[in-house]
Amino acid sequence: MTADDLTLFKKRLAEHGYQVTKAREATFKLLVSAEPQTIREILVKAQGVVDRVSVYRNVGVFEKIGLIHRVHIGWKYKLELSDEFVGHHHHLSCLKCGRVIDIEDEKHIDDFIKEVSAKFGFEPRRHQFEVDGYCKDCRS
Amino acid sequence: MTADDLTLFKKRLAEHGYQVTKAREATFKLLVSAEPQTIREILVKAQGVVDRVSVYRNVGVFEKIGLIHRVHIGWKYKLELSDEFVGHHHHLSCLKCGRVIDIEDEKHIDDFIKEVSAKFGFEPRRHQFEVDGYCKDCRS
DNA sequence: TTCAATTTGCAATTATGTTGCAAATTGGAG
DNA sequence: CTCCAATTTGCAACATAATTGCAAATTGAA
Known part of the structure; x- marks a missing residue:
């Protein structure tokens, strides 16, 4: 991920009145690390770093403000960065x-x-x- | 639903070596009664008529033989009759x-x-x- | 540095889907 | 119609996914 991506991420959070926290930054980086990926894959990577619940909550926040979206691939959904990051x-x-x-x-x-x-x-x-x-x- | 739909339903089951049972017929009728609808809506309607587990199992069977398919609408998936029923x-x-x-x-x-x-x-x-x-x- | 507001992590709960198995149902043979 | 093997059902238990309440920690603005 580029420095610009991270800057944009922080900007979008602030715009919507959300704080930039360690958990959110870590979760976002996990989302960027591979994509699209399942919530399960993210939870595994988050082990010991960010709590399950916080991952769920922040993924929800990211979705709400349009940083990421769900794509339905086969049965399961996967999470993917929004168009402004990946086109x-x-x-x-x-x-x-x-x-x-x-x-x-x-x-x-x-x-x-x-x-x-x-x-x-x-x-x-x-x-x-x-x-x-x-x-x-x-x-x- | 038309009589033809029910006939086709039974034919497809037989073709794939599945029996035509009361639970299956009831579940199929629930699927036809409104669409697309969530598995949850179907489970509610099935209360006291067909067991949860049988609904899940038969929805699985119906999907496998192509009688129905899942459509992703917003977050959740809904179940819908296949093209041969609804185009x-x-x-x-x-x-x-x-x-x-x-x-x-x-x-x-x-x-x-x-x-x-x-x-x-x-x-x-x-x-x-x-x-x-x-x-x-x-x-x- | 201080402090109110937000966010986190934990425990507990709810929702969703699956499995093993005995009993009931189905459909074909006689 | 009757009988019977095979399939299917319903129940209980289990597994996984997601959500909620709340005290403690973190954030960001004054």
């Missing part, structure tokens, strides 16, 4: 090996969202797109 | 009132999946697309 993208998720491939697209998806939102008078805020299947190495 | 579609989900609007699209999404799958040698099996935002009545 907007979607996922190809391998059903066999679990590999996640980031994909970009603004044309198809955004066009579609605009079109359908206009049709229903809907005001879109977030979207998620995910494709499950078999990656190059796992297809038989 | 392939996606969702606009209201962050305020929870309303779910079904939307159709084959052009944008399918084109994009084809394009990106070819690029990465990926073999797509399922996909999910969801837009969260505010519906006509809830936008301020």
